Amino acid sequence: MNQELFEKIESYLLNRMSETERSEFEARMASDASLQEEVITLQQLLSGIDTYGLKKKLNTYHIPRDSNTTNPLVRRRSHFNLLRVAAGILILFSVGWWYFANTHSGNTADRWGTVFYPDPGLPTSMGTTDHYNFYDAMVDYKNDNYPLALQKFNTITNGIGQDTLTYYKAMAHLQLGHLKEAVQLLNKISKESPFYGAAVWYKTGIAIKEGRKSDALKLLDVVPDTREFNKRQARELIEE
């Protein structure tokens, strides 16, 4: 890993990114498994360094045998944001979904699910209290417990990029078949957001599902031409 990437991941883990940078980084992470792996590894190392420091400090204290007081030798405070990682299960899930998607390509409804397969979510790193709530909800999202994930997403007010939150709320609604709510949320994601491409992609999917062919075609034109989005298959679905 080069130094620039290292410092980028570091600033993500130490909560030093602006809202925009954070959203961009999270979007990049969502589609880059090797980046996720690097984030998880650095997170582990940083939390290890934090407890290393803590232990160094604890070594200066002893359990009193009687009423003697212990003598702290150092006075340091650490507000280190310990980010922990619970799961690298994302890949498994992605593979699972891919498998599911590729083995269920029968009728149109199934085909729809193949083309617009669910967003697999972000890696569930259990970190600072700020992040914790989001990633806690993300665990439920990944376990297909969308009602609980939504309930939790809705209580989060900070600690995570606003677009990231809006996008995954929309994804949870979509999985629950709440198409209207999903569209409303996806509409909030602006052109500048790194989640914009994916937002338009799923709006296309919803338009197809609702039989709004011309809307779907218009939306599809806006979807970026990346491997992430299978535009050709989406077009076939619209034309059917």
Place this chain on the structure above:
Amino acid sequence: MSDYTDMQLVEGFRSQDDHVIRYIYQKIGPLVRNLVIKGGGSDAEAEDIFQEGLVAAYINIKNGKYARQQAKFSSYLIQICKFRWFDLVKSSHRKKGGVMLDINMKDKDPDIQFALEEEQKHEVLHSLIDTLNEQCKEIILRYYWEHQSLSEISQALGMAPASVKNGKYRCMQQLKKNALDKKHLLR
């Protein structure tokens, strides 16, 4: 010595506040010590168990698992230490004639289990940090643990700020390499 509310205790420990740590050692330490001594352990073992228990509790405070349970901090910490002691006795197969702890393993909370396992992984990481050279240790502890700025560190260590920055990167790459070599112990 002033008393702390449970919340002050947890928040103070989370930020590694010295007063709070001292308070925890004085108020909760002796209870854990008794438990270990009664179980046939030594003073040194009591200190170790208490320290490991504290690190495990810290891990669960930081990751949010502590917040989702109901117990007071002191009970939580004692519970963790009990399980840690139980694991140690079990693993060392020793018969010291001490009073066996009245532990029902079914009561072992999965979150506590998680914290204890994580603590063991952290110990592996700590041994890897120990293998770094002194300058590396200084830089990464000052930067990531004490939150000193690059310029503060460069002054303290008499290095150019750019060397601190590059050194930090190199040291972390070294640590990462060491950790990947021990991957089996960290997963």
